[in-house]
Structure formats: C-alpha cells, structure tokens
Amino acid sequence: MSAINNNCEYISKKQIEITFDGKTYKAYEGDTIASALLRNNIRLVGRSFKYHRPRGIYTCGIEEPNALVQIISEHNEPNTRATIKRVYDGIEITSQNRWPSLTYDFGAINNILSPIFSAGFYYKTFMGPKGFWKNLYEPLIRRSAGLGKPPKNFRSKSTHQYHNNDVVIIGAGLSGLAAAKKFINTKYKVLLIEQDSYLGGVLKNSNKVKTINDLTPRKWISETEKLILNSKNITILKNTLVTTYNFTNHLIALEDKFAGKKIELNKSELTLHKIRTSNTIIANGHIERFISFRNNDLPGVMLASSFEKYIHRYGVVPEKEPVIFTNNSSSLSLLKKLISLGCKPNAYVDSRKKDNIETEIKKILKDNEISFFSDAEIEGCDGNKKVETITIRQGKSFKKLQSSMLCVSGGYNPDIHLFTQSKGLVKWDKNILSFKPDTPFQKTITLGSTSGNYNFKKLCDEINEKLSIFKTKKVSLDINLNVPNKFSITELWETKKKNNSNWSKSFVDLHNDVTTKDLKQAITEGFDRIEHLKRYTTNSMGTDQGKISSINSLAIVSKMLKKEISEVGTTTYRPPYAPLSFAAIAGRSTYEFYDPERKTSIHSWHLKNNAVFENVGQWKRPWYFKASENETMHQAVQRESKMLRENAGILDGSTLGKIEIKGRDALEFMNLMYTNAFSKMKPMTSRYAMMLGEDGMIKDDGIICKISDQHFIATTTSSGAPKVLADMEEYLQTEWPHLQVFLNSITEQFSTFNISGPKTREIMMKVFPDIDFSNDAFPFMTFKNFDYKKTKIRIMRASFTGELGYEIYVPPKFGLELWQEIFSCGKEYNLIPYGTETMHLLRAEKGYIVIGQETDGTVTPIDLNYNWMIGKNKKDFIGKRSLTRPDTSREDRKQLVGLLPINKKDIIEEGQHIVELNELPKKITNPIKYLGHVSSGYHSPNLNHSIGLAMIKGGKNLFGQKFFVTATGKTKNIPVEIVNPVFIDPENKRLTS
Amino acid sequence: MILIKCPYCGERDQSEFANGGEAHVIRPKNPESLSDKDWGEYVFYRNNPKGIFYERWVHSHGCKKWFNAVRNTSTDQILKVYKVNEKRPDLSDFENTLKSPSGEPLVGSGNFAVKK
Numbered sequence A: 001m002s003a004i005n006n007n008c009e010y011i012s013k014k015q016i017e018i019t020f021d022g023k024t025y026k027a028y029e030g031d032t033i034a035s036a037l038l039r040n041n042i043r044l045v046g047r048s049f050k051y052h053r054p055r056g057i058y059t060c061g062i063e064e065p066n067a068l069v070q071i072i073s074e075h076n077e078p079n080t081r082a083t084i085k086r087v088y089d090g091i092e093i094t095s096q097n098r099w100p101s102l103t104y105d106f107g108a109i110n111n112i113l114s115p116i117f118s119a120g121f122y123y124k125t126f127m128g129p130k131g132f133w134k135n136l137y138e139p140l141i142r143r144s145a146g147l148g149k150p151p152k153n154f155r156s157k158s159t160h161q162y163h164n165n166d167v168v169i170i171g172a173g174l175s176g177l178a179a180a181k182k183f184i185n186t187k188y189k190v191l192l193i194e195q196d197s198y199l200g201g202v203l204k205n206s207n208k209v210k211t212i213n214d215l216t217p218r219k220w221i222s223e224t225e226k227l228i229l230n231s232k233n234i235t236i237l238k239n240t241l242v243t244t245y246n247f248t249n250h251l252i253a254l255e256d257k258f259a260g261k262k263i264e265l266n267k268s269e270l271t272l273h274k275i276r277t278s279n280t281i282i283a284n285g286h287i288e289r290f291i292s293f294r295n296n297d298l299p300g301v302m303l304a305s306s307f308e309k310y311i312h313r314y315g316v317v318p319e320k321e322p323v324i325f326t327n328n329s330s331s332l333s334l335l336k337k338l339i340s341l342g343c344k345p346n347a348y349v350d351s352r353k354k355d356n357i358e359t360e361i362k363k364i365l366k367d368n369e370i371s372f373f374s375d376a377e378i379e380g381c382d383g384n385k386k387v388e389t390i391t392i393r394q395g396k397s398f399k400k401l402q403s404s405m406l407c408v409s410g411g412y413n414p415d416i417h418l419f420t421q422s423k424g425l426v427k428w429d430k431n432i433l434s435f436k437p438d439t440p441f442q443k444t445i446t447l448g449s450t451s452g453n454y455n456f457k458k459l460c461d462e463i464n465e466k467l468s469i470f471k472t473k474k475v476s477l478d479i480n481l482n483v484p485n486k487f488s489i490t491e492l493w494e495t496k497k498k499n500n501s502n503w504s505k506s507f508v509d510l511h512n513d514v515t516t517k518d519l520k521q522a523i524t525e526g527f528d529r530i531e532h533l534k535r536y537t538t539n540s541m542g543t544d545q546g547k548i549s550s551i552n553s554l555a556i557v558s559k560m561l562k563k564e565i566s567e568v569g570t571t572t573y574r575p576p577y578a579p580l581s582f583a584a585i586a587g588r589s590t591y592e593f594y595d596p597e598r599k600t601s602i603h604s605w606h607l608k609n610n611a612v613f614e615n616v617g618q619w620k621r622p623w624y625f626k627a628s629e630n631e632t633m634h635q636a637v638q639r640e641s642k643m644l645r646e647n648a649g650i651l652d653g654s655t656l657g658k659i660e661i662k663g664r665d666a667l668e669f670m671n672l673m674y675t676n677a678f679s680k681m682k683p684m685t686s687r688y689a690m691m692l693g694e695d696g697m698i699k700d701d702g703i704i705c706k707i708s709d710q711h712f713i714a715t716t717t718s719s720g721a722p723k724v725l726a727d728m729e730e731y732l733q734t735e736w737p738h739l740q741v742f743l744n745s746i747t748e749q750f751s752t753f754n755i756s757g758p759k760t761r762e763i764m765m766k767v768f769p770d771i772d773f774s775n776d777a778f779p780f781m782t783f784k785n786f787d788y789k790k791t792k793i794r795i796m797r798a799s800f801t802g803e804l805g806y807e808i809y810v811p812p813k814f815g816l817e818l819w820q821e822i823f824s825c826g827k828e829y830n831l832i833p834y835g836t837e838t839m840h841l842l843r844a845e846k847g848y849i850v851i852g853q854e855t856d857g858t859v860t861p862i863d864l865n866y867n868w869m870i871g872k873n874k875k876d877f878i879g880k881r882s883l884t885r886p887d888t889s890r891e892d893r894k895q896l897v898g899l900l901p902i903n904k905k906d907i908i909e910e911g912q913h914i915v916e917l918n919e920l921p922k923k924i925t926n927p928i929k930y931l932g933h934v935s936s937g938y939h940s941p942n943l944n945h946s947i948g949l950a951m952i953k954g955g956k957n958l959f960g961q962k963f964f965v966t967a968t969g970k971t972k973n974i975p976v977e978i979v980n981p982v983f984i985d986p987e988n989k990r991l992t993s
Numbered sequence B: 001m002i003l004i005k006c007p008y009c010g011e012r013d014q015s016e017f018a019n020g021g022e023a024h025v026i027r028p029k030n031p032e033s034l035s036d037k038d039w040g041e042y043v044f045y046r047n048n049p050k051g052i053f054y055e056r057w058v059h060s061h062g063c064k065k066w067f068n069a070v071r072n073t074s075t076d077q078i079l080k081v082y083k084v085n086e087k088r089p090d091l092s093d094f095e096n097t098l099k100s101p102s103g104e105p106l107v108g109s110g111n112f113a114v115k116k
Helices: A033-039 A106-112 A132-144 A174-182 A217-230 A304-314 A329-340 A359-367 A417-421 A456-469 A516-524 A530-537 A550-561 A582-586 A603-608 A633-646 A666-673 A721-735 A760-767 A812-829 A836-846 B036-044
Strands: A015-020 A023-028 A068-071 A077-081 A092-095 A159-170 A190-193 A209-212 A234-237 A240-246 A250-256 A270-282 A286-288 A301-303 A323-326 A347-350 A371-374 A376-382 A389-394 A397-402 A406-409 A412-414 A426-429 A434-437 A444-446 A479-481 A507-509 A611-616 A619-625 A648-652 A657-662 A685-692 A698-708 A711-716 A742-745 A751-756 A783-788 A791-797 A805-810 A831-833 A894-901 A913-915 A930-940 A945-953 A962-965 A974-979 B003-006 B010-013 B018-022 B052-058 B066-072 B077-083
Touching: A015 A033, A023 A033, A033 A304, A159 A174, A174 A190, A174 A217, A174 A456, A209 A217, A217 A234, A240 A417, A270 A582, A286 A304, A301 A304, A304 A323, A304 A329, A304 A406, A323 A329, A323 A376, A329 A347, A329 A359, A329 A406, A347 A359, A347 A376, A347 A389, A359 A371, A371 A389, A376 A406, A412 A434, A456 A479, A507 A516, A507 A550, A516 A530, A516 A550, A530 A550, A603 A611, A603 A619, A603 A812, A611 A836, A619 A633, A619 A831, A619 A836, A633 A648, A633 A831, A633 A836, A633 A930, A648 A812, A648 A836, A657 A666, A657 A721, A666 A711, A666 A721, A698 A721, A711 A721, A721 A742, A721 B052, A721 B066, A751 A760, A751 A812, A760 A805, A760 A812, A791 A812, A805 A812, A812 A831, A836 A930, A836 A945, A894 A930, A945 A974, B003 B077
Parallel strands: A015 A092, A159 A190, A159 A270, A190 A234, A270 A444, A301 A406, A323 A347, A323 A406, A347 A371, A648 A831
Antiparallel strands: A015 A023, A068 A077, A068 A092, A209 A479, A240 A250, A250 A270, A286 A412, A376 A389, A389 A397, A426 A434, A611 A619, A648 A751, A657 A711, A657 A742, A685 A698, A698 A711, A751 A805, A783 A791, A791 A805, A894 A945, A894 A974, A913 A930, A913 A962, A930 A945, A962 A974, B003 B010, B018 B052, B052 B066, B066 B077
C-alpha cells in the first residue's frame, strides 16, 4: 500500500514538518492533518468512542466521524477534525481516546466485551449497588469512553462580528458562485460564505465537471471570483462555516482566522459572525453517505468522493489500487481520474443490475481490464488495524480480494441540516433516495444539490427561476461532465453478513459506535419511534451528528418496521451544524470581562486598608477589613462589631440603590408602590418602607425620603435597585399612565456613608462644625441639605445598626476627600471602617431583617410582625389585597422570631432546621417534623453568645417556648428559646440618643 | 434569536427585550371589592396558548418602553406590535397566517419535519 502525490494547485510546493504522536512527518503547506497523514501512508489515526476499535480517515471534510485528534500546540485543543484542520510548520498533534498508545490500546478490551455495551447499556447496566454509579462507574466510563482532553490554561481571544445583509449565500460551490454572479453590481448587499479557503466546491473537489462555459473549472472559478471581488456589493468570507440558522433569518457563522497558520497568541483566532439577512440562499451541496457492511469501520475504508477530493483538492492519491464499491452512477468520475493518473482500481463493485449500469462505465472497465462485479456487494472486510482482505458477494458466490483501501459510495444526501434548522419542511425523493427541501418556513432558497437537483444541466434554469424574485440578470452555464448527467442509484443500506461474530460489526454510526444490531435490538425492546431510538442507541448523536449515516439508519429502521422512510421521518436537526468551540461563543466575555465590575468612589481607600471584598450584584463591597495579616474573618467581624457599639464605625453604603421620584403625582404614586402611608409624612423626613408584589410578598425595602409631595428619594437594596426601578416604570407605563411621575436612577450620583456608634455625634460635629446635630435640631429619621466645600451634601439621621447614626450623601467627586476627612476627625474617637458582614451581624442583634435572607419571596410584612408599616387606611397599594387572602392570613405561616441558645456556648448555624426532637435518630426512616429554619445566625460579641433569627411556623405565639436547632455533623440538637427578635436595645434608647 | 420591532425604536435583536407575559390583563380598580377567588385569578392565572397570543414586551436595553405584541407561540412569529394605549388588533386579522413551523398539530408537539 502506498500513496502518491498528484499535482495540485491548492497545495504549495513548500515542505513543512508536522508531529503526530511524537513522530515527525513531512507535509506540504496547505495540507490538512488528514491529507498529510495519508501522504505519509498513515491510516490508523484514532480509537473509537465506545469499543476503542482502530479507526482511520473516513472522509475529507466536515462530516468526519473518526479522525478526531488533539492539537497539542494550540492549547491542547481536543476533538479537532483532522479532515479540515490545516497544518503548519511545527504543528503538534496527538491521537485521542487510547492508552497507552494508538497501536496498543488497553481499552480495546471493550470490543471483546461488546455484548454488554449494546444499545441502552448505560440504562441497563451499572444499576447498583447504591453509590457505585457516582464513585465507580461514572468516573470509569468517563475515562474510557470518550473524546479528547479539555484545553489547559486557556483564554479565549475570539471576537464577535455583526452583519446586516440583503442576501446571504451559504456555500461558494458551483451553485453558490453562479448565484453570486447574478448579484454582481446590483443594489443588494450580499455575503458569500465558504467553509474552505478556496472557492469552487464540487468544481474544486472532484473530477465531475469537465468544462464550464468552455473553461476549465479552475479557470471559471478564478474568473468568477475576480468578478465578485470587483463588485462592491458582495463580500466573501472564506474559512467560515455557517453553524446555525435561527428564526428571522439570523445566521451564526464561525470563521477560522488562522486556517493553515500558527496561531499568534495576541490575535483573535476565531471570529463568530452574527448575521441578520433578508434572504438566505443555501447552496452548501451534498454529503456522501456510506453503506453498512461487516467491519465497515476498518482503517482503509473511505468514502469514494472523499478519495476523489484528496486527489483534486490536496494532491494526494491515498492508494493506487483501491476497490470501488458503489450503488450509484457518480463513482464514474473517480474511476476516470484514477485511470488518467495511471492507477488501476483493484475492482469495481456496483450493486446496480448490469443493465442499469451506464455503458460508459462498463466500457472503461473493460478497456482497462478492471475486475467488474455488477449486481454485487461487499460482504465485509478483514485485517489487523487496517483493510487487508475484501470479500465480495455476487449472487451466491464469494470472492476474496487483497487490497488496502475500499472506496464506498452509498449515494448523496442533500445537506438539509441548515434548511431544517430554519424550520423548513423536507420531503423524501425516490429518485435520489434521500430527503430534500420542500416548503421553506422563512425566506430561504435552496439551490443545486442541496435542493435535491443532481442534474448539472438543469442547474442554470433552477438558479434563474428561483432567483427571479430579485432584480438580477440571467446567468448561463454550459457544463460538460465526467459523470452521467442523469443520476442513477439503487437502494442499498446494509449488506448481508456471511456469518456472525462479536469481532465483526456492521456500523451505522461510526462516531458513537452504533451497529445495525443495536438498531434491531432497540426496536425489539420497543423503541420504535425514531426520536426514542436515536436517544436509546445514541445513533447520530456524536460530534458528526451522523452526517454520513443518519439517512442510512432511518432506511434500515424503516425496513425493520416495514414502513416507508417518509413515515418513519427524520429526527430533528438542531444547531450547531458542526461543533463550534465554546471560546468562539464566549468571545471576550471571560474572566473579569464576563460581567462589569462596579466600584465605589472609595474603592482605592478600601484596597489600601486591607478590605476583603464581597460581590453584591455587580458591586464590589468591603466584606470586612483585616486589621492584621493573620486576622481571620471571624476575628475581624467580632472586632468591628464590638468597636462600633463602643465607639463608632463607618460603612461605604454607596452601592445602595437610589431612585428619584418627581412629578405632580409623586405622592399618589409612592402611596401605591409602597406599603407605607406617605400623605401625612412631613417634608424633609424619612421612613423605612417596603415594596410588595401583587401576591403580598416582600420584594424590596429601603428608606424613603420625602422632600415634598412632588419629590421623593427612595433607597433600595444594593442588588435590587435595577428591578425596583424597572417595576416602578412598568406600573407607570402600563397601569397608571395618567400619573405624571418621572423616575431617575441616582445610585451613582451619590457616594453614601453610614456612620454610626455612640461617638458618632462628636465626630460629625468635628467634621461639620457649622451643623447642629443635637436631638432637637436633627431628630431621628429627618434629613437636611448643606453646603460642603464647593458642593452640596445631604445628611440623614438613620441607622441600620441600632446605634446613633447618620447617612451622608455626597457627590462621588468629593466622596473620597470627605471619607478621609471623617477619618482624620474620627481618629481620636477610635472610628473604624466596617464591612457588610459586620453590618449584617449588628442588624441581626437589633432584629432588623435583610431582604433575601429573612425573606425569600414567600414572606409578607405580617409574617415579620411589621404590621406598623402597612398603611391600612390606604385604599390600595401593590399587594394590599393579597394580605387578606386566606393563605396569607393563616395563623401558622412561618413568622420571624429570635433564637437564644439555652446553653450559651452553643452555636446557632444559619440554614439549620428547627425541630421538636432533642436528638435526631441515627438512621432517619420517617420524616421529622419541621417547624422552620434559621435565617440568620451570628456570634454576638456584645452579648458574648450566639444569636439567631428564624422563620418558624406560628412563631409569633411561641415566645418563651423551647425547641431544638439541628447542627452540622451532629445528631444531638441545640436547645434554644424562642424570643422576641430584638437582642440589643429593645427600647431604642441608643438609636434615638 | 428573533427580531422584534419596537414601536418606538424599530427592529432590534431579541436580546434587547424582556417578555412581560400575557397582555391586556388589567389591574382591578378596586381590589378590595374583589372576592379572594377573583383576586387570585388576577394575580396568579395567565393564559399560555399554543398559537396566537397577545403579550407584553419591554425594550429593557433600549428605550425601556413597554408595548404589546401579537405572537404566534408555536412559530415565534411576531405578527404585530402596538403601543400600550392602542387598541388590540382583532384575532381574525391573523388566523389565516397561522402556521406551524413543521406542520405539527396545534396541540402537543413532535417532530413532523417530513411533509407527507
């Protein structure tokens, strides 16, 4: 066996070196991995998915089921189809799914064990004992079944590009180019997309067309390309594969920017094109299919048109004397080409009856003395990791031939993948024995072999007719052929086996190792609907999506079910057409670019002062500040909490959402949106308020500042701000358009500081000597505006810690300056910065709730005992009616309570259950009565024991009672007392001091 | 990704919009006068038909305006968009254009990609 080189204009004469499984080979610039390996007579390139059977190169394009390799020199890129990946000097490639080596693969034992790996084996085997799946079977299967290993240390540099077009032509083969030619210098904006780096399709890949308009195909392509390039309205994208056809003519295409070149690390290797078009022309041709026979997966079996493509497109004849096995008229061009190169096929096996075979074929075979078997088929082939012997069946007689390659043609399928993705309907065509496009769902036109037209002479009329909806000129194509003009085919999906053995398999899906026997078994077991059968057998579910085999399996199944193929139907074609890398989809949106980071004006100060940050929505908030390198989070939070209640602390609250509500009807609007009544509220005062959903459940809370009846400022939770604003907008636009109200997000217009603690007043008086902070002049829940340096600030008396506190609103430009000023003034009072964790601890001590912690979308204000917040006299507000629904007024709803450990050393953990049992049984057999859960649990440094807030069924009436809280890793529960959820200063003396 | 025509901005990608569920569900004027059952209907119950559906959309990453649309939920075709204060179009305007992507029956799904 040996390959020979053929002159080819697409392959440069420049020799390069590539490495495959550690060995270095010579290749030419322009080669794919597959063509380079074939040139070096390497046939074995991988091991199969399930049985680890030796596999070779089966095709010459995107449809490849076998030859998947890993590119070590490109971030370890796995599952690369060797048939399309172009090589460059120094490329490093390894085979996949084998151990210890490709030739000696331990996993091949699966082939012997294959009876247990038949259809549905995942569902039937590995059922027990319990725990074995997770710990043993799954890791084992994942290691032995499979594909390549994922890339390491990888960072995508892919980019996305957007297009808006009038017409997109998919495929620049004969039909695509002819169609594009019609649009030259027209008003239409056209995009022509070709997956290869050269235009021409069938003209470039095969010997089928002799001349076109009296030019050689090569000449016609280059002249046409020149005309298209000179036309300003047409853009050509090469090395670009359309993977997805969505609704409203939205296409996704992937461009390989480094096809055949070494990737430059600082440049984008892939571009994902997102294309919106008015019309789509699909001209992406056809895909040859195989025929199932015994050992049809041995390295050396190859599709006939792929063999022909290697000669034409890549200048390599994989084998001088292959056997050709066909059921149709198209293999004539391969035969002619081989003879013209001085190669002589070993045999020509045609399953058609002798009378149906074209005279031209018969004459060539006779003239060149090539063994000819008509009305015959390949029974199977044998060999050790390669084809060695081929058995031909003609009637009842068998003949064995020695040959190392077998070219198979089972006919052609129009490539309807994209058409069906677009939701077009397909129809079975008896003349070509395949599905072809019928009714488009969108503005989609299919041309040439994609549309099921295999007649070159009719192509010109088809194009002119189908594109007559556009204002374009007619094209003329005068085509001379090397194949019969009329396509002739006979039905043949699977050949009969002489005898059965576990070694000999007749595959219908090479990628997922599905045999024809699996199909039979699935049907016997009742999976006779094609969609069920597909999932049960995993047929056509591999990375190749069964491109060369799915129609075969439909046909085989229909024969077994004794139904028409059109009755059996096809499975759904889903995007993508071919695998596309996650890197392309992710584009630049990875790591720190995945989501914007929002930082406050004080961020640089936080960094300098050893803040540890917490993500709150997109915001970076200080979680706690490390006083020393070794301080743990627990230590820091305990320290901060204690210091604040003794002296004072300051929190950067700039992330709190702030919404300005202005307009004639602002008061009425606020009364409708929030539970509280704002009518009697005095101007320049503020109030803690709640927003509900129509179902009566708490959505958000915040402080509402009333400047006047026409002007409010609402604060929201840090992460809830966008949603609150959106909800307000929605009601204004849809339910109450008569209200004259304007909303504006002012979150980023203010830096906000919450300063609180017993020494706060002294500090504030030092920072703002002109302001009277006395209780009479500046009472709790009021606010005032002041001039500060060159700007204006607002100070509000409010607190979330339960201590005397103020909130300062300052334009961010002056934020850091003021923050630093406060610190220099606060130094003598031991002012500390504190983070969100301390804030949460302090508010829990005071029994204040946090949205999303105590509430979870099933909690009403009544459940929290916040009845005082509900404006009962208001006629209506969002959610009011729901508060009196039978379910929301149930007595045994979960209600907010406090938890005190009876043994002061016990720790109450957040998220634990509250139960009646003091100890859990070792083995839990019956459900244990559950009363509620701990929503917040902290160690209070000011009380020196653990405290908890909990939501307990009927909790309001349980104060003083004893229950138990479960604990991590223990069966013994913690005894707790249910108390009023305010642990510190229940009289609010500190708050209003 | 479908293309949606915002009545204020024109055609934009679906990713700029958010869906707001069924349209023309009006918040009762006097919720207090409603029975628990009627209020529950308003809060919790929405239609979800296969076929023509009046629904609300908001151009959330654009002009932030709410509008209504008539969509065929089985084909994802948006048949009409109109502003909140505009009258809803009549169902009979669309019935003739109703078609299923794969000729599938109106109820249930399945893959009927092959034309009989």
